[in-house]
Amino acid sequence: MLAAVRPAPVLPSPVQELDDARFARRGVRLLLKRDDLIHPALPGNKWRKLAPNLRAALDSGAGTLLTFGGAYSNHLRATAAAGRMLGLATVGVVRGDELARRPLNPSLARCAADGMRLHFVSRAAYRRRRETDYLAQLRDHLGLPGREGTLVIPEGGSNSLAVEGCTALGRELCDRADVVAVACGTGGTLAGLAAGLGPGRSALGVPVLRGDFLSGEVRDLQRSAFGGPRGDWRLDSRFHFGGYARSTPELTGFAADFAARHGLPPLEMIYVAKLLFGLTTLAEEGAFTRGSTVAAVVTARG
Incomplete structure (x- = not known):
């Protein structure tokens, strides 16, 4: 579908x-x-960067997008909106675990309204976002599908x-x-x-x-x-x-x-x-x- x-x-x-x-x-x-x-x-302009990644997700059969950004990330907002429109689950790993204790700012609130699951991590953990073993740990911790079912899009797309x-x-x-x-x-x-x-x-x-x-x-x-x-x-x-x-x-x-x-x-x-x-x-x-x-x-x- x-x-x-x-x-x-x-x-x-x-x-x-x-x-x-x-x-x-x-x-x-x-x-x-x-x-x-x-x-x-x-x-x-995030659509320019996201569109080819979204096609790759659909072509591969991946149903989940896992990506990264800061508290005011336009990329997170765009990914959340794109996931909603295409019926893809989205997970945003947000830099700064202290943000989890605050009310969501308008940018993150928009992500959540579009169905994005927000996962806040420490700044030290965020720096590992490109490491293969850390990505595997994230998928396991968040209960996400394996590599074939989850497309990882880097920070900023x-x-x-x-x-x-x-x-x-x-x-x-x-x-x-x-x-x-x-x-x-x-x-x-x-x-x-x-x-x-x-x-x-x-x-x-x-x-x-x-x-x-x-x-x-x-x-x-x-x-x-x-x-x-x-x-x-x-x-x-x-x-x-x-x-x-x-x-x-x-x-x-x-x-x-x-x-x-x-x-x-x-x-x-x-x-x-x-x-x-x-x-x-x-x-x-x-x-x-x-x-x-x-x-x-x-x-x-x-």
């Missing part, structure tokens, strides 16, 4: 041009790639299938922009985007977490998906504002002003506001070539 239900194809998301004086005075056009509008029930799915994002923009920028959590979208852009175009990643681990993650993902490096990409790690889901009054003020200037709904603060702050700073620094076009991928809804 499940095999008859297929994930809908990912259609190109709209592109919106903004008239922003901070870019215009440097001779730069700014586009928004509205991946937040891809799917009405899933938050942001970033695996080789997801990276291949995100190459379409680059292909959709290769004739529209010289630089395409995306906020990064696990690096999967950036890895696929860079591969899809092709020669003469570059991808820019703006990490939303502290640390220097992401370059290695992107390289590993491209190696897994394509056998080696693909495309021209780089990271600018200056705009994490203290780390994942952290903010400052400066970022909050920028987000409110940017949305008001351009008649946009409130910006999503974990990814999108940091990306647009970073691009605006880079434009004012003269980092983009005069006459070039920069596209910002809006990956989440506010």
